[in-house]
Amino acid sequence: MLSELVKTAETADVLGRLRELCAARGLDGLASRLTDLGDLVAADMSRLEDELLTIRSHRRLSERAASHLLETGGKRIRPLCVALAARVGSGFSPAALDLAVAVELVHHATLLHDDVVDLAPARRGRPAARVEFGNAASIFAGDWLLIEALQRVRRSGVDELLDSLLQTIAAMIDAESLQLELRGRLDTDRQSYFEIAEGKSATLFRWALGAGGRAGGLGADPCLALEEFGNHLGIAFQLIDDLLDLTGEPGETGKTLFTDLREGKMTYPVIVALERTPALASLLQAVIDGGGAPEAALATAIRELLEQSGAIDESRACAAERVALAATALRRLPKSEATAALAMVADSTVRRTR
Amino acid sequence: MLSELVKTAETADVLGRLRELCAARGLDGLASRLTDLGDLVAADMSRLEDELLTIRSHRRLSERAASHLLETGGKRIRPLCVALAARVGSGFSPAALDLAVAVELVHHATLLHDDVVDLAPARRGRPAARVEFGNAASIFAGDWLLIEALQRVRRSGVDELLDSLLQTIAAMIDAESLQLELRGRLDTDRQSYFEIAEGKSATLFRWALGAGGRAGGLGADPCLALEEFGNHLGIAFQLIDDLLDLTGEPGETGKTLFTDLREGKMTYPVIVALERTPALASLLQAVIDGGGAPEAALATAIRELLEQSGAIDESRACAAERVALAATALRRLPKSEATAALAMVADSTVRRTR
Numbered sequence: 150m151l152s153e154l155v156k157t158a159e160t161a162d163v164l165g166r167l168r169e170l171c172a173a174r175g176l177d178g179l180a181s182r183l184t185d186l187g188d189l190v191a192a193d194m195s196r197l198e199d200e201l202l203t204i205r206s207h208r209r210l211s212e213r214a215a216s217h218l219l220e221t222g223g224k225r226i227r228p229l230c231v232a233l234a235a236r237v238g239s240g241f242s243p244a245a246l247d248l249a250v251a252v253e254l255v256h257h258a259t260l261l262h263d264d265v266v267d268l269a270p271a272r273r274g275r276p277a278a279r280v281e282f283g284n285a286a287s288i289f290a291g292d293w294l295l296i297e298a299l300q301r302v303r304r305s306g307v308d309e310l311l312d313s314l315l316q317t318i319a320a321m322i323d324a325e326s327l328q329l330e331l332r333g334r335l336d337t338d339r340q341s342y343f344e345i346a347e348g349k350s351a352t353l354f355r356w357a358l359g360a361g362g363r364a365g366g367l368g369a370d371p372c373l374a375l376e377e378f379g380n381h382l383g384i385a386f387q388l389i390d391d392l393l394d395l396t397g398e399p400g401e402t403g404k405t406l407f408t409d410l411r412e413g414k415m416t417y418p419v420i421v422a423l424e425r426t427p428a429l430a431s432l433l434q435a436v437i438d439g440g441g442a443p444e445a446a447l448a449t450a451i452r453e454l455l456e457q458s459g460a461i462d463e464s465r466a467c468a469a470e471r472v473a474l475a476a477t478a479l480r481r482l483p484k485s486e487a488t489a490a491l492a493m494v495a496d497s498t499v500r501r502t503r
Numbered sequence: 504m505l506s507e508l509v510k511t512a513e514t515a516d517v518l519g520r521l522r523e524l525c526a527a528r529g530l531d532g533l534a535s536r537l538t539d540l541g542d543l544v545a546a547d548m549s550r551l552e553d554e555l556l557t558i559r560s561h562r563r564l565s566e567r568a569a570s571h572l573l574e575t576g577g578k579r580i581r582p583l584c585v586a587l588a589a590r591v592g593s594g595f596s597p598a599a600l601d602l603a604v605a606v607e608l609v610h611h612a613t614l615l616h617d618d619v620v621d622l623a624p625a626r627r628g629r630p631a632a633r634v635e636f637g638n639a640a641s642i643f644a645g646d647w648l649l650i651e652a653l654q655r656v657r658r659s660g661v662d663e664l665l666d667s668l669l670q671t672i673a674a675m676i677d678a679e680s681l682q683l684e685l686r687g688r689l690d691t692d693r694q695s696y697f698e699i700a701e702g703k704s705a706t707l708f709r710w711a712l713g714a715g716g717r718a719g720g721l722g723a724d725p726c727l728a729l730e731e732f733g734n735h736l737g738i739a740f741q742l743i744d745d746l747l748d749l750t751g752e753p754g755e756t757g758k759t760l761f762t763d764l765r766e767g768k769m770t771y772p773v774i775v776a777l778e779r780t781p782a783l784a785s786l787l788q789a790v791i792d793g794g795g796a797p798e799a800a801l802a803t804a805i806r807e808l809l810e811q812s813g814a815i816d817e818s819r820a821c822a823a824e825r826v827a828l829a830a831t832a833l834r835r836l837p838k839s840e841a842t843a844a845l846a847m848v849a850d851s852t853v854r855r856t857r
Contacts, residue, residue, distance in 0.1 A: 211680035
């Protein structure tokens with residue numbers, strides 16, 4: 150089946166587009182090596198995009214709000230994980246496609262609700278859906294995508310995955326809620342940080358990998374290995390997100406710097422820096438209290454203290470460690486193109502710039 | 504099994520409490536006749552309350568927001584419908600209990616999101632959860648209850664009910680979204696009104712009845728009759744809700760008068776009155792534009808025009824007609840205590856005062 154896909158000019162075209170997309174999204178490492186991976190994932194991701202296109206609708210205000218966000222794209226890293234995990238097994242079946250779409254929809258549903266919760270002005274360099282269509286439409290849009298996602302998981306016919314997705318979403322809400330409670334709390338510790346990161350980021354990656362594996366017909370042990378890979382990847386992904394908020398290029402990330410901090414979200418580098426440089430607390434408090442973008446001098450001072458404290462390096466090292474753990478989990482699986490691709494995804498994640 | 508339940512003092516006690524509750528909630532007609540129904544539903548509803556108690560949690564902010572709403576009670580009319588529909592069949596099994604809890608949780612989830620959407624200050628005579636715990640916690644609380652509901656439907660083991668509940672929730676979101684678009688539009692017509700009422704109110708009643716029937720082992724035809732009953736009951740319920748917003752006693756309903764109107768929601772009596780008394784438009788527009796509670800003189804003038812136009816009577820007649828249609832649907836089922844009880848529920852619905 151794969152060789153048939155390779156033959157079509159369309160697939161080659163899609164592959165080229167995917168490489169460009171990866172490069173444009175800061176996943177350069179992955180982009181350059183996608184040539185080796187060939188069309189293993191290109192056709193899968195093209196089918197994903199086609200399927201996502203069918204969901205977009207402009208009939209209702211809530212659908213327009215959801216479509217506005219879906220149109221901004223995103224890295225599609227979660228569905229990519231589903232596709233690759235499925236290819237560790239018997240391949241990217243229609244059921245696996247449904248699961249890949251579902252994981253992306255759940256991710257987008259949480260973004261729609263989070264942006265209302267955070268009163269976020271922008272997302273991916275465009276005005277947030279809540280700004281264009283209102284908070285109300287954004288709430289219903291998130292509800293709608295969640296239901297669309299669950300319907301696809303039902304359709305996939307793997308009922309245990311519906312249960313695990315419901316548990317995953319429950320864990321995500323729980324973590325978001327804990328994060329809400331700890332807003333602006335400079336005394337947040339590492340344990341709470343990892344509880345939040347695991348719940349709000351890692352569980353969905355974990356589910357994506359397990360779901361793909363199961364759709365690919367893999368047994369319990371390989372699926373568990375994939376899930377562990379997903380969990381570590383998710384934490385690494387969150388740690389890099391934290392870093393990009395402090396050190397990223399706004400032009401690339403599509404986000405304003407220090408957004409997490411202004412929203413009172415305690416990220417890993419900030420927690421580590423506060424342990425080592427308690428004097429940082431008053432500067433951070435000023436950003437939280439100010440609410441808006443900090444003045445350039447204040448931002449520079451904070452960034453320098455973060456660098457000097459070694460918190461940036463430690464966060465990067467912590468992400469790298471998670472990627473190493475992810476790779477270790479992968480080694481419990483027989484070597485294949487798909488496992489190599491997954492290792493590349495993890496590797497590229499820590500080097501992404503948006 | 505029923506006779507065993509009757510014997511216990513606890514059941515009698517529960518029955519008394521239920522009658523009191525019905526009376527306190529303005530369902531007096533039902534309360535006085537519950538003596539005849541005996542403990543048919545009393546024990547069921549007691550199990551429901553016990554189960555709802557287990558859901559309440561104060562661990563997270565979102566759970567506290569959800570519990571705040573759950574503690575205010577409510578009429579429990581949707582789970583009552585599940586229980587009675589199940590008793591049309593083989594009885595109120597543990598699966599039926601799960602479904603009864605689920606329908607109440609879905610209802611509460613929509614209330615939590617609606618109150619954020621409407622920026623509502625109060626619900627059931629108490630400050631809304633969003634006022635006590637914030638909009639963010641209310642959004643996550645709604646998400647949480649939705650997932651809890653879906654998990655219970657999965658646990659019930661009747662998978663087609665999960666699909667139909669997902670479709671039901673999708674229809675509810677669609678209707679809420681249409682309502683959002685038509686806010687403040689005095690030219691809203693009856694067709695749009697019924698589209699919204701069907702989607703936001705009737706579909707969940709329909710599901711409750713069908714779910715109960717299926718859990719009670721009934722076949723396709725009796726379930727369809729129950730669903731039609733539920734659909735008509737839901738529309739009648741919404742029509743009375745509309746009337747209570749204009750003519751109810753705030754002390755009983757727990758709501759401020761003219762809330763729908765102030766939020767720009769076009770209710771049935773308002774649409775009918777506008778057809779007959781176009782001069783009403785400028786007064787209604789003043790309430791919508793004002794946003795707050797209208798001055799007493801304005802409220803009185805509007806209420807008088809609504810009465811004089813015959814819109815109040817027509818709305819009441821329309822609700823009564825739906826109850827009659829509901830009763831007709833019921834007659835397709837073999838007569839039983841449970842069908843008699845369902846007829847009473849429908850009958851009491853149009854005479855409720857809150």
